[in-house]
Amino acid sequence: MGSVDVTITRAGAGVSATTLEAASPRLPGTLTRIALIGNPNSGKSSLFNQLTGLNQKVGNFPGVTVDRKTGVAQITPLLRAEIIDLPGTYSLYPKSLDERVITDLLYDRTSAQYPDFVVVTADASNLRRNLLLFSQLADLGLPAVLALNMMDTAEQHGIKIDVAALQQEVGVPVIPMNARKGIGVAALKIVMGQQLAAPTVRFYEPSEELLPMIRQIRYYFNLHNDYLALHYAHQYQRINFLTADEQAYIGELVQQYGFEPTAQQAQETIDRYARINELLLNVVEVTRTEEAEPYSNRIDRVLTHKVWGYLIFFGVLFLMFQAVFAWASYPMELIDEGVAWINQLVQTNFEGPLISLLTEGVLAGLGGVLIFIPQIALLFAFIAVLEETGYMARVTFMMDRIMRKFGLNGKSVVPLISGVACAVPAIMSARTIENWKDRIITIFVTPLMSCSARIPVYTVLIGLVVPDVPVLGIFNLRGIALMGLYLLGFFAAILSALAMKFLLKTRERSYFIMEFPVYRWPRWKNVGITIVEKVKTFVFQAGKVIVAISVILWVLASYGPGDQLAQAEEQARAVATQQQLSAEETENAVASAKLESSYAGTIGHLLEPGIRPLGFDWKIGISLITSFAAREVFVGTISTIYSVGQDADTRTIQQKLATARDSQGQPFFTPVRALSLLVFYVFAMQCMSTLAVTYRETKGWKWPILQAVYMTGLAYGASLLVYQLGS
Amino acid sequence: MPSTSAPTSTARSVKDLRLGESGTICCLNDPEMALKLLEMGCIPGTEVRLNSKAPLGCPVTLVLGNGDYTLSLRMSEAATIMLRD
Numbered sequence: 088m089g090s091v092d093v094t095i096t097r098a099g100a101g102v103s104a105t106t107l108e109a110a111s112p113r114l115p116g117t118l119t120r121i122a123l124i125g126n127p128n129s130g131k132s133s134l135f136n137q138l139t140g141l142n143q144k145v146g147n148f149p150g151v152t153v154d155r156k157t158g159v160a161q162i163t164p165l166l167r168a169e170i171i172d173l174p175g176t177y178s179l180y181p182k183s184l185d186e187r188v189i190t191d192l193l194y195d196r197t198s199a200q201y202p203d204f205v206v207v208t209a210d211a212s213n214l215r216r217n218l219l220l221f222s223q224l225a226d227l228g229l230p231a232v233l234a235l236n237m238m239d240t241a242e243q244h245g246i247k248i249d250v251a252a253l254q255q256e257v258g259v260p261v262i263p264m265n266a267r268k269g270i271g272v273a274a275l276k277i278v279m280g281q282q283l284a285a286p287t288v289r290f291y292e293p294s295e296e297l298l299p300m301i302r303q304i305r306y307y308f309n310l311h312n313d314y315l316a317l318h319y320a321h322q323y324q325r326i327n328f329l330t331a332d333e334q335a336y337i338g339e340l341v342q343q344y345g346f347e348p349t350a351q352q353a354q355e356t357i358d359r360y361a362r363i364n365e366l367l368l369n370v371v372e373v374t375r376t377e378e379a380e381p382y383s384n385r386i387d388r389v390l391t392h393k394v395w396g397y398l399i400f401f402g403v404l405f406l407m408f409q410a411v412f413a414w415a416s417y418p419m420e421l422i423d424e425g426v427a428w429i430n431q432l433v434q435t436n437f438e439g440p441l442i443s444l445l446t447e448g449v450l451a452g453l454g455g456v457l458i459f460i461p462q463i464a465l466l467f468a469f470i471a472v473l474e475e476t477g478y479m480a481r482v483t484f485m486m487d488r489i490m491r492k493f494g495l496n497g498k499s500v501v502p503l504i505s506g507v508a509c510a511v512p513a514i515m516s517a518r519t520i521e522n523w524k525d526r527i528i529t530i531f532v533t534p535l536m537s538c539s540a541r542i543p544v545y546t547v548l549i550g551l552v553v554p555d556v557p558v559l560g561i562f563n564l565r566g567i568a569l570m571g572l573y574l575l576g577f578f579a580a581i582l583s584a585l586a587m588k589f590l591l592k593t594r595e596r597s598y599f600i601m602e603f604p605v606y607r608w609p610r611w612k613n614v615g616i617t618i619v620e621k622v623k624t625f626v627f628q629a630g631k632v633i634v635a636i637s638v639i640l641w642v643l644a645s646y647g648p649g650d651q652l653a654q655a656e657e658q659a660r661a662v663a664t665q666q667q668l669s670a671e672e673t674e675n676a677v678a679s680a681k682l683e684s685s686y687a688g689t690i691g692h693l694l695e696p697g698i699r700p701l702g703f704d705w706k707i708g709i710s711l712i713t714s715f716a717a718r719e720v721f722v723g724t725i726s727t728i729y730s731v732g733q734d735a736d737t738r739t740i741q742q743k744l745a746t747a748r749d750s751q752g753q754p755f756f757t758p759v760r761a762l763s764l765l766v767f768y769v770f771a772m773q774c775m776s777t778l779a780v781t782y783r784e785t786k787g788w789k790w791p792i793l794q795a796v797y798m799t800g801l802a803y804g805a806s807l808l809v810y811q812l813g814s
Numbered sequence: 815m816p817s818t819s820a821p822t823s824t825a826r827s828v829k830d831l832r833l834g835e836s837g838t839i840c841c842l843n844d845p846e847m848a849l850k851l852l853e854m855g856c857i858p859g860t861e862v863r864l865n866s867k868a869p870l871g872c873p874v875t876l877v878l879g880n881g882d883y884t885l886s887l888r889m890s891e892a893a894t895i896m897l898r899d
Contacts, residue, residue: 177853213883216855349845356852383884384865384877393869484886488870497873600850600891603875603884 119168120200121160121279122192124224125208126217127175128604130236133266134208135172136616138276143620155188162279171202177216179223180321180352183521183595187325193227194318195328196311204230204283206275211241211248211263214371218257218363219356222290225257226314230283233261234275247372256366258288267610290362291355293317300344304337321348383477383605391481400482404504407469411462411508411539418461426454444641452637455717456630459776462539463512463625464618466505470516471617475609479519480601487599493581494588496525497599503529503580506536507573510777514784515621524593528584530784531794534777535580537573537769540718544768545572547722551741552761575769579801625780640716643687655684687712701767701803702760702810704749711767716775718768759813763806771802828876829893831864837897838862844894854885856895 123138125131135143139158156172173192174185181187192200205224209217214235224231233253241248254261260278264271293301293313305316323329323337340346389395430446473479479501487497495503498520505513513533520526537545553568646652659680663673682688683705691708698708706725714721725744747755772778772795781791831837839860842848855878856862865875865884872889 177850180849180853182850215879216883219853349849352849353845353852356849357857360852360857387866387875391866391868396869480886484868484873484875485870487888488868488872596846598847598850598888598891599873600847600854600885600887602854603886605884 118159119162119166119279120171120202121168122171122173122202122205123208124173124189124205124220125175125234125236126177126210126213126220128602129175129208129210129217130266131172131175131208132613133610134206134234134236134264134272134275135170136610136613137266137269137272138170141616141619143616160276160279162276166280168279171200176220178220178356179227179318181325183523185521190318190322190325191327193224193229194315194322194326198328202229204232206232206234206279208234208236208266210237211235212237212244212246214241214246214248215360215363215367218366219359221257222359222363223314225259225286225288226290226312227318228285228312228315230285231259232275232278232283233257233259234266234271235261235263236266238263238271239265245374247374249370249372253370256288256370258286259283291359293351294354297344297346297351300340300346303340307336308333317351320346321352381605383603386606387481390478391485396481396485400485403473403478407466407504410465410469411505415461415465419458422458422460423454426450426457430454440645443645444638447645448638448641449634451641452634452716453630455637456626456634456776459509459511460622460626462509464622466508466512467516467618467621468614470501470505471614472609474519475607475613477604477606480603483601484603491597493584494525494528495581495584496520496522496529496597499525499529499584502533503536506533506538506580509538509540510534510536510774511625511780512621514777514780515625517784522597523595524591525597527591527785527790528587530781531587531790531797532580532583534772534774534794534798535576535583535770537576538774540774541572541768543719543722544714545569545765547725547741547744548761548765548768551744551756552758572765572769575766579770583797583801624783631779637716640687640713643690644682644685644713647681647685648689651684652681655680682709700811701806702757702763702814704755707764711771711773715773718773721768757814759810762813763810766809767802767806769802770798770805772798825899826897827893828862828864828895828897829889831862831897833864833867836861836863839895840898841896842894843896847891847894851891851895855879855883856885862895862897 123131123135135156135158138160142160143156143158158170158172160168160170162168171192173189176186176189179190179193181190192198192202195201207221207224209221221231221233235248235250235253238248248263250261250263260283262271262275262278264275266272291314297317298313300320301313301316304310304319305313308316308319310316310319319326319337320341323334323341326334329337390399430450433442433446433450470479473482482500483497485497486500490497490499499517501519502513502517505516510533513536514530517526517529517533520529549565549568553565556564558564558567647655656677659677660673663676668676683691687709688705690712691705694708694711695703695705698704698711703711710721710724713724744756745754749755778791778795781794782788785791825840826837827843828837828839839856839858839862841858842851842856860879863877865877867874873886874889874892875884875886876892877884
């Protein structure tokens with residue numbers, strides 16, 4: 088393999104090399120495009136990670152609202168290949184939006200994205216089912232390599248595969264491998280470096296009656312084979328690159344020939360299995376004598392037990408919360424201090440509005456993004472391990488029945504739980520839900536779960552109005568109030584899900600047919616790559632929006648109409664001198680006065696009529712605006728407005744709030760007012776990061792806007808109810 | 815869905831299996847679901863065993879064929895997989 092000659096003849100036996108001479112040899116250094124495709128759990132991600140390592144990126148498929156994961160692999164010292172990772176699928180007939188990516192990619196040969204060849208991963212211990220997809224790809228006439236993965240597992244099961252015979256039967260190179268350990272990757276690369284011919288073996292021939300229709304489609308679109316034309320007949324309504332006329336043409340043919348897609352597809356699948364069974368007779372030898380109970384079943388007896396199953400699940404949950412809340416706080420503090428340090432450094436050395444924009448706008452926004460990295464990394468480490476081991480499939484299995492009642496799905500459990508830490512990674516984890524409706528509902532309701540950013544707001548306001556008294560000897564009234572707010576959020580989430588279950592219309596049927604993977608040790612490399620990828624995605628995608636919004640907020644808070652700001656400052660200084668305030672008190676008074684006359688303050692005053700029915704005044708109005716970017720900003724804004732020093736702790740903020748008076752000289756923060764504000768913070772969508780991630784995950788503004796409107800409306804209504812009934 | 819007047823009313827489905835009991839698939843009676851089930855390996859003639867049930871009785875897991883593949887599905891979906899007598 089030491090040679091850098093990329094045109095050496097193929098190592099595989101039994102494959103015709105007729106087109107090898109005809110095809111031009113690959114230029115050294117050119118980029119080959121290779122699509123990686125296979126069944127779920129066939130080791131596709133492992134192979135992708137083996138080939139590309141950290142050279143991965145996630146982008147959009149052109150015209151499709153689904154992510155496309157690509158990576159660059161060094162095949163030989165001179166040849167690099169772009170590897171496209173396609174979603175795991177059992178067949179070429181897409182069942183979900185995710186799987187449609189595959190057909191979109193493989194239907195259009197003239198597309199710039201069209202792969203030079205495909206690598207099909209197959210689980211050797213489950214070859215029959217895995218070959219179904221391969222046989223369809225072969226019939227499409229795509230040059231292919233069969234990566235026969237998990238050879239070790241097959242051996243343990245007593246399955247012996249004659250690789251040479253299999254290669255003969257399927258007509259493409261077959262590489263036995265163990266992607267988890269990296270065995271066979273080198274051999275695969277050698278084959279990848281070759282110019283591959285299209286497979287010569289056909290697995291399925293459409294029936295005679297279909298041929299007239301197929302041929303017409305084939306000649307009309309100048310397609311190279313019958314099977315592709317058949318797929319056009321199946322999917323014509325969903326093929327993006329066909330014009331309306333072309334779709335209508337196929338539609339007419341389908342009508343004319345009475346083509347029944349469902350029946351045809353079912354028959355095709357059965358025919359394929361028949362052909363595969365026949366083929367495997369010569370290839371596979373099962374030497375297993377007595378069937379030992381698989382160890383996975385024995386583990387399942389404990390992990391999905393009706394009592395132990397739930398107890399263990401809650402134990403895992405507890406550990407996860409512990410990690411996200413407690414362990415993550417140390418690195419989060421470090422990041423916070425680090426950003427503050429840089430901020431300080433910039434502020435002490437430079438001056439001017441541009442620097443102020445940099446520190447209070449950009450850096451503050453960036454800090455708000457970076458601080459979530461530890462939580463995201465830990466949460467996804469947990470989720471990746473649970474996925475990798477196969478435990479997650481069991482959790483969704485145990486929870487499906489319960490979640491279904493609320494329009495959710497067993498798989499919604501993960502996002503909802505993660506939402507208590509932070510909605511951002513939680514929404515990202517909703518990816519595992521294939522069903523569009525279930526996934527949208529999950530994404531939509533997850534931010535209602537009380538996240539950690541609400542804790543500072545809850546603490547300040549509860550401390551202000553709820554007395555610190557014991558209840559029933561063991562509980563504390565403040566603790567109960569806090570618990571109540573969490574429960575309020577949780578019930579709002581599941582009831583909203585229930586409502587959406589009836590409102591959302593979809594043609595897609597909700598099903599729960601899932602392969603139960605066997606338990607395995609996690610592959611730490613995969614876990615690591617998952618963490619890096621999620622963090623990267625979050626920082627770059629959500630970060631852009633957060634920083635932009637922070638800058639806008641900074642502008643609103645730093646500038647005012649006309650020379651209002653300067654006048655306010657002058658006035659405040661005059662008053663301060665009159666009252667003989669200390670330098671620090673003066674600065675606070677000035678900051679407060681400036682904020683009031685800034686655009687943000689103006690908007691606060693403008694908002695006042697609208698929020699007065701909730702018991703709020705313009706000061707809270709400003710906080711509502713600033714904390715729209717992130718809830719925790721509330722405390723900071725309140726302390727500025729009420730002229731509390733920046734270093735003030737929670738207690739002094741509470742004291743300040745407690746002494747605040749309304750126009751009649753009565754205490755402003757009555758219990759009802761505080762409760763109204765609390766309820767507002769339970770429901771309101773005040774988190775740019777969440778909106779950004781919803782935008783990212785749904786690939787459009789529709790859902791984030793609906794989410795913001797719905798949650799803010801809910802918050803407004805609930806606050807109104809609380810304040811009006813209470814006062 | 816087949817009408818109940820059809821003679822198949824006595825036919826058993828995977829839903830009727832007891833825990834640990836096996837049967838052989840004869841046909842799939844929900845065309846749309848059948849496509850998914852076929853792809854996942856529920857082919858007529860294959861042996862299935864009801865392996866376990868979720869704590870609340872649904873979904874269930876089936877072991878297919880010669881025992882190295884476990885499928886989890888809801889009871890309503892299991893009811894569409896008919897068994898041979």
